[in-house]
Amino acid sequence: MIRLHDSLTRSPRELAPAQPDGVFRFYNCGPTVYAAAHIGNFRTFLVNDLLRRLLELEFGPGRVLHVRNITDVDDKTIRRAREEGRPLGDVTRQWTEKFHADCAALNMLPPHHEPRATGRIADQVDMINSLLAKGHAYTASDGSVYFKISSFPDYGALSRVRERELKRGVSGAPAGAADADEKEDGTDFALWKAAKPDDGPNRWSGPRGAAEGRPGWHIECSAMSRALLGPTLDLHTGGVDLLFPHHENEIAQSQCCNGVTFSRHWYHSEHLLVDGRKMSKSLGNLYTLDQLRGMGHPPAVLRYALLAGHPRKQLNFTLGSLHAAGKALATLRNYRARLAERPAAANAPAAAERTPFDAVLGHLRDDLNTPAALGALFTIAAEKPASASLGEFDRVIGVFGFDLSEPEPRQAAAIPDEIRRLAGLRWAAKQSKNFAEADRLRAEIAAAGWTMLDAKADYTLVPKK
Numbered sequence: 001m002i003r004l005h006d007s008l009t010r011s012p013r014e015l016a017p018a019q020p021d022g023v024f025r026f027y028n029c030g031p032t033v034y035a036a037a038h039i040g041n042f043r044t045f046l047v048n049d050l051l052r053r054l055l056e057l058e059f060g061p062g063r064v065l066h067v068r069n070i071t072d073v074d075d076k077t078i079r080r081a082r083e084e085g086r087p088l089g090d091v092t093r094q095w096t097e098k099f100h101a102d103c104a105a106l107n108m109l110p111p112h113h114e115p116r117a118t119g120r121i122a123d124q125v126d127m128i129n130s131l132l133a134k135g136h137a138y139t140a141s142d143g144s145v146y147f148k149i150s151s152f153p154d155y156g157a158l159s160r161v162r163e164r165e166l167k168r169g170v171s172g173a174p175a176g177a178a179d180a181d182e183k184e185d186g187t188d189f190a191l192w193k194a195a196k197p198d199d200g201p202n203r204w205s206g207p208r209g210a211a212e213g214r215p216g217w218h219i220e221c222s223a224m225s226r227a228l229l230g231p232t233l234d235l236h237t238g239g240v241d242l243l244f245p246h247h248e249n250e251i252a253q254s255q256c257c258n259g260v261t262f263s264r265h266w267y268h269s270e271h272l273l274v275d276g277r278k279m280s281k282s283l284g285n286l287y288t289l290d291q292l293r294g295m296g297h298p299p300a301v302l303r304y305a306l307l308a309g310h311p312r313k314q315l316n317f318t319l320g321s322l323h324a325a326g327k328a329l330a331t332l333r334n335y336r337a338r339l340a341e342r343p344a345a346a347n348a349p350a351a352a353e354r355t356p357f358d359a360v361l362g363h364l365r366d367d368l369n370t371p372a373a374l375g376a377l378f379t380i381a382a383e384k385p386a387s388a389s390l391g392e393f394d395r396v397i398g399v400f401g402f403d404l405s406e407p408e409p410r411q412a413a414a415i416p417d418e419i420r421r422l423a424g425l426r427w428a429a430k431q432s433k434n435f436a437e438a439d440r441l442r443a444e445i446a447a448a449g450w451t452m453l454d455a456k457a458d459y460t461l462v463p464k465k
């Protein structure tokens with residue numbers, strides 16, 4: 001039995017599939033693809049990956065259906081495409097591929113479905129139409145559609161926002177409510193955003209009576225989770241920063257549209273701090289996987305460091321924590337080697353019902369207590385491998401998703417994000433036969449110490465000799 005803290009009831013509750021097919025329906029909010037994800041994003045995704053592995057151990061492979069979306073249209077993605085003079089789809093494809101490469105390097109299991117917002121506009125329009133028909137939404141004079149918060153009395157149950165912020169009234173409108181004058185109430189949020197000139201060609205035909213435009217961010221998760229998992233999820237997770245307003249809004253949309261509980265269980269992992277401070281571009285402490293690799297830290301070590309802290313507590317990341325993580329992985333690697341050296345009979349599955357690793361899994365099943373689970377694991381690794389078998393050890397390591405192979409040799413040069421960005425721009429300029437701009441960018445990339453090797457369909461970046 002897995003017990004996990006539920007953010008809605010604020011208590012640990014047992015996880016179990018509700019549908020008679022016995023399939024556990026698991027949804028996470030995915031990345032917005034306009035830049036490389038940073039390690040704070042990856043903390044959340046790694047906690048979800050650990051949970052996915054634990055759920056599969058509990059319910060059996062094939063008994064967990066995992067969906068994570070890709071936000072490929074919003075203000076940030078459109079701005080990036082405009083700044084680079086590239087089609088939105090090119091920019092979001094580039095960063096989706098980068099995200100997938102980073103996930104693979106961190107040994108994360110891909111979700112079973114990964115819908116993109118622009119690939120499922122019809123599902124979102126359908127849902128908005130249904131909310132309009134039921135009186136939970138209205139069209140503003142500019143053709144945008146808003147959700148009417150006053151039509152959903154349960155609004156705020158997850159975040160207790162009614163007690164916190166709505167009390168402040170309309171003046172407490174959430175950040176980003178620049179167009180509050182179009183709304184009936186300042187706290188109402190956009191389901192559909194009428195196209196603005198800056199949106200360029202990134203517009204779709206909208207719900208009934210609405211202008212051409214694009215879906216709001218919140219409706220994405222409600223519509224795509226319903227399409228792929230049905231109206232009720234067994235578990236919905238995300239970082240604590242998504243609790244309000246994003247998840248609150250997802251609940252409002254889904255429950256008003258479908259008339260049933262949206263998610264039976266909510267789980268939020270906490271923030272990552274870097275050197276004791278919130279990550280931010282201006283502080284220069286916003287690391288990406290590539291930056292850490294460039295400093296010689298393999299992704300497997302980052303995975304360990306980000307999972308070592310209790311997921312529901314803030315975790316302070318330092319470069320020192322990576323060194324500690326590297327040592328911990330080396331200890332586990334050595335222990336595994338000692339198990340593997342023994343005669344096969346010693347590694348036969350234990351006849352007893354219980355194995356020393358039950359304690360490790362027990363801590364994970366108790367609200368994903370990773371520090372206690374790792375503590376129990378190292379207690380075993382410190383002893384002679386008498387009662388443990390290699391298969392049992394590998395099974396537990398598999399739940400953590402730790403890669404115990406020899407660490408990759410120190411990378412001489414990971415490609416910095418800025419060079420990747422310039423290379424993308426140059427490639428786009430060359431494809432559109434803007435050779436003067438392509439040459440200018442090639443010179444800029446060369447000045448930064450990199451060479452672009454062009455092939456027919458693609459290019460490679462290598463450090464300049």
Ligand SMILES: [Zn+2]
Nearest residue numbers: 028029221246
């Ligand atoms: Zn979401």
